[in-house]
Amino acid sequence: MTVRVLVCEDQELVRAGYVTILSAQPGLEVVGEAADGRAGVEAALRLRPDVVVMDIRLPVLDGIEATRQLAGPDVAEPMKVLVVTTFNLDEYVYEALRAGASGFLLKDAPPRELVDGIRTVAAGESLLAPAVTRRLVGRFADRIRPAAARATAVPDAVSALAPREIEVLRLIAEGLSNAEIADRMVLSRETVKTYVSRILTKLDLRDRVQAVVLAHRVGLVTSDG
Template structure:
C-alpha cells in the first residue's frame, strides 16, 4: 500500500539506547524528503521530555532501555487519560513475548521489527503519522500462534450476531490468520485499496482500534479456531 507523501515534513523523535542503531534510524529518516528528525535520545525518560516539549508527529521507540523503558514511556505519552497522546511506533527486536501486547496496550500506534527493511520502516512512520494503526504482518502471525489458544470465546457474542457483511467476515477471518492487506487482496482477487476499505469498515463497525483487536475479536467470536 502506498501512503501519500505530505507537503509538510513528518517530524520524528527517535529513541533507542544503542547508538549505532539510533544513528542508522536517524540517517534513514532524515534522508527522506517528507521527513525530518526533530531530535533523538537513548532512554525513555528523555523521550518523554523531548516529545512533550517538541510535539513531533511520530515517535520511533525502542522497548528495552535503561531507566524508564519504551513501554513505560509510551504509556506516559500515549496511554489512557493522556490529553494529547503522541503517535508512537515501536521498533524492536523483541517479538515473541508479552512486549508486543504491552506496547499496544500502553498506547502504541504501531509495532515493527528492527530487521524489517528500511522501506517498511518509512511506510510505518507515514502510516502512523496519518493516524492509522500498523502491525507488522509477521508480528500478527506470531501473536496468533502464541496467544490464540489463551483467548476465551465470548459467551454473549455468537457469530450470527456480528454486524458484518459476508465479505467483511471473510476479510476479518483472513486478518485473524495474520495476512497482510496485499495477501488478502491476492486471496480474494481484489485490490489492496478495496481491502483497506474493508478493514476500515470492520474496525469501525466493531469499535476496534487495530488489527490486533480484530484478531482477538475473531477468536472470541468463534470465527477462527
Template sequence: MTAPIRVLVCDDQVLIRTGLATIIDAQPDLAMVGECGDGRAVVDLAGRLHPDVVVMDVRMPVLDGIAATRLLAGAGVEAPVKVLVVTTFNLDEYVYQALRAGASGFLLKDAPPAQLLHGIRTVASGAALLDPEVTRQLVGRYAARIRPMDGAAPDRPLTPRELEVLRLIADGLSNSEIAATLRISQETVKTFVSRILTKLGLRDRVQAVVYAYRHGLAT
C-alpha cells in the same frame, strides 16, 4: 510543500539510536526532532517537541517502551502520539503488549532502512503497520493467552462477511491478500475494513488484530 514528518527516536543503545537518526534525517520528507535513551525521557520530550511519530524500543531503563507507549498513545490520552515499535523478534511478547498499549505498528531491528522509512511514513499517515508473517507468529503464538476466558462476544456484532474479513486481518493478510482470498476488489476490502473499525470503535488494524484474538474470533 508539505511539512516533513517529525520523528522522535527512543532507544537505550546509543549506536542504534544514532544509526536510526542518521537514516531518518537523510530523508527530505522526514525530520529528526530529538532522541533519548529511556521511556520517561521520551514522554517528556514528546510533550515539548510534538513529534508526529515516535520510534520506540521496548526494553529500556527508568520506564520501558510499553509503559511509555501507553502514556503517549494509550486509551484516554488527550493528544495521542503515533508510536512505531522497533524491536528484536525474541521480544515478541513485549511487542504484543506494546500494541495493546496503543502502538500503531512494529518492525524488527534487522529490517532494512527502506522498510523503516516506509514504516514511519505509514504510521504517520494514520495507517497501521503490521508485517503479515511476523503478525502470524506474534499474535498467533499468544492467542490462547490473550483470549478472554469467558469467550465474550463482540458488543456490536459484525455481518458474516465482516467477520470473515476480520479473521483474515487477524491472520496477518494485507488488503490485496484478503481481496485475492475472497475474490473481491481491494476497494471493497478497504470498505469492509473501515466498517469493522467503525462498528467496533477501533483505531486501526493493530487494534483489530488484538480485538479478534481477545474475543475468540481468530485461531
C-alpha cells in the same frame, strides 16, 4: 509535508544510526532523541512529533509503559508510536500493541523499511507484517483470552458487524493484507478497504493493529489460525 520524528533508543550507536538515516531522507525531520522511556514521554509531550520510534527495552521507563502513556486507550490525543524490537521479544511486542502502538519493525530491518514504516504510520495506517502478525499475536492470544470467548461463534464485542465484515476481520487477524483478503474473498481491493474502514468505525478502533488484537482477544480466531 514534513514528518517530524522522535527517536527513543537507549543504545547510543543505534540511536545515532537512526538519526543519520532519517535525517538524510526528504520529508523526514528528527526533532528529538531520548535514551530512556521517561525522557521519551516528556520529549514527545513537549515536541508533539508525528511519529515516535520506540525501543521496547528502555531504562527508567520501559517502552511498553511509555507507549501506553503516549498512545494508550486513556490518552485524549494519542500519538503514533512505531515499536522496534527483535523476534525474541515477541511477548513484549504484543503488550506494546495492546498499549496503543501503531505497528512494529524488527531492529535488523533494512533502513528503507524503517523509513517506509515511519511514513506508513504517519499517514494513519498500521504497520504489521502479515507473517509476523500471525506468529506474534496468535502465540499469546490464548493466554489473555477468556475461556468463555473461545466457545462463542460470534462474540458480543463484534456482534455489530455484518457477516462479511466478520469474515474480513478474521482474515485481518490471520495476518492477511488487503490484497490477500481481496484474492481470498474475490473482491476488489477498494471493497476490502471499505470493509476495513467500516470495521474500525463500528468497533471504535483506531487502526488495524487494534482490530487484530481485539479479534484474538475475543476468540474470533484461534492461535493456529
